[in-house]
Amino acid sequence: MSLVAEIRDVSKSYGNIQALSEVSFSVEEGEMFGLIGPDGAGKSTLYRLLATLLVPDSGSLTVMGHDTVKDYRLLRRLIGYMPERFSLYPDLSISENLNFFASLFGVTIKDNYELIAPIFSQLAKFPDRPAGKLSGGMKQKLALSCALIHRPPILLLDEPTTGVDAVSRSEFWDMLASLRKHGITILVSTSYMDEATRCDRIAMIDHGRILRTDTPERLVAGLDENLYNAVAPDMFRLLSGLRTLPEVIDCYTFGAALHVVGTNAFSPEDIVRKLAGMGIEGVSIYPAKGVIEDLFIKLTRNDQQ
Ligand code: ADP
Numbered sequence: 651m652s653l654v655a656e657i658r659d660v661s662k663s664y665g666n667i668q669a670l671s672e673v674s675f676s677v678e679e680g681e682m683f684g685l686i687g688p689d690g691a692g693k694s695t696l697y698r699l700l701a702t703l704l705v706p707d708s709g710s711l712t713v714m715g716h717d718t719v720k721d722y723r724l725l726r727r728l729i730g731y732m733p734e735r736f737s738l739y740p741d742l743s744i745s746e747n748l749n750f751f752a753s754l755f756g757v758t759i760k761d762n763y764e765l766i767a768p769i770f771s772q773l774a775k776f777p778d779r780p781a782g783k784l785s786g787g788m789k790q791k792l793a794l795s796c797a798l799i800h801r802p803p804i805l806l807l808d809e810p811t812t813g814v815d816a817v818s819r820s821e822f823w824d825m826l827a828s829l830r831k832h833g834i835t836i837l838v839s840t841s842y843m844d845e846a847t848r849c850d851r852i853a854m855i856d857h858g859r860i861l862r863t864d865t866p867e868r869l870v871a872g873l874d875e876n877l878y879n880a881v882a883p884d885m886f887r888l889l890s891g892l893r894t895l896p897e898v899i900d901c902y903t904f905g906a907a908l909h910v911v912g913t914n915a916f917s918p919e920d921i922v923r924k925l926a927g928m929g930i931e932g933v934s935i936y937p938a939k940g941v942i943e944d945l946f947i948k949l950t951r952n953d954q955q
Contacts, residue, residue: 659672683837745759748796750796880933888925
């Protein structure tokens with residue numbers, strides 16, 4: 651496998667805000683690579699650097715063997731970039747937007763239509779509708795079609811599913827998966843931790859630093875040990891009660907339950923008894939399955955200590 655993107659010791663600041671600190675990772679050809687982290691982690695900054703729109707303070711970024719600073723002209727033709735914010739012209743129609751992006755790259759819509767057809771098919775039914783009047787999910791489909799129209803070998807998608815409803819999010823990931831058969835390497839960022847499992851590998855980023863890079867499966871391996879779900883009629887008292895116990899390392903809200911990280915001395919039966927002694931009744935504690943969000947909490951907790 652050859653490397654499509656290589657990011658080496660990259661740092662970038664805006665005035666005195668350090669957006670990225672010595673970031674390093676690489677992306678292999680044909681991979682679906684996820685950059686996962688909360689708002690402000692540095693994802694968009696890294697995308698702007700990869701898209702040749704910013705210059706790093708130190709370190710280097712190479713895309714398809716070309717340096718993003720020296721070879722920016724060449725790279726702009728090779729990269730398909732979908733920025734975080736709406737990149738389309740709201741007053742232009744669907745077909746005008748697509749034509750415009752095609753003309754920027756010296757191609758026509760027909761040249762690569764078969765690549766975008768599965769994504770564009772619903773939009774093609776109303777070509778004259780202004781892009782600004784589309785739903786969130788439809789806008790994303792059009793933006794993706796525009797980023798793909800010159801058939802780039804590498805796609806940079808910056809938070810493409812932010813603000814999109816759950817069904818459209820899932821559909822969008824299915825579309826990305828289907829692009830892989832064309833051999834396109836995809837670098838996609840998200841703040842939705844559950845989307846990590848859609849990627850071959852992910853880099854977890856927080857406060858401008860890479861915390862871990864690996865496959866989602868390997869990252870969560872071993873997390874289940876001493877991880878429990880806890881529920882009770884009074885969840886607030888349960889959370890406060892658990893946090894006072896020496897057998898509890900951490901406890902946080904997770905969906906409708908709490909996730910509890912216990913020490914080796916944690917025994918669900920004993921803990922239920924102790925909580926009952928504090929007047930917290932009806933508690934149920936049972937093993938939980940660790941996911942990327944748990945790892946994020948664990949890694950950032952260790953950071954703070
Ligand atoms: P993310 O995409 O993960 O939300 P960003 O790369 O947008 O993260 O931001 C990283 C940090 O850099 C944040 O603290 C953000 O406020 C800051 N930042 C981003 N862009 C600018 C800018 N143009 N000027 C000043 N600070 C910025």
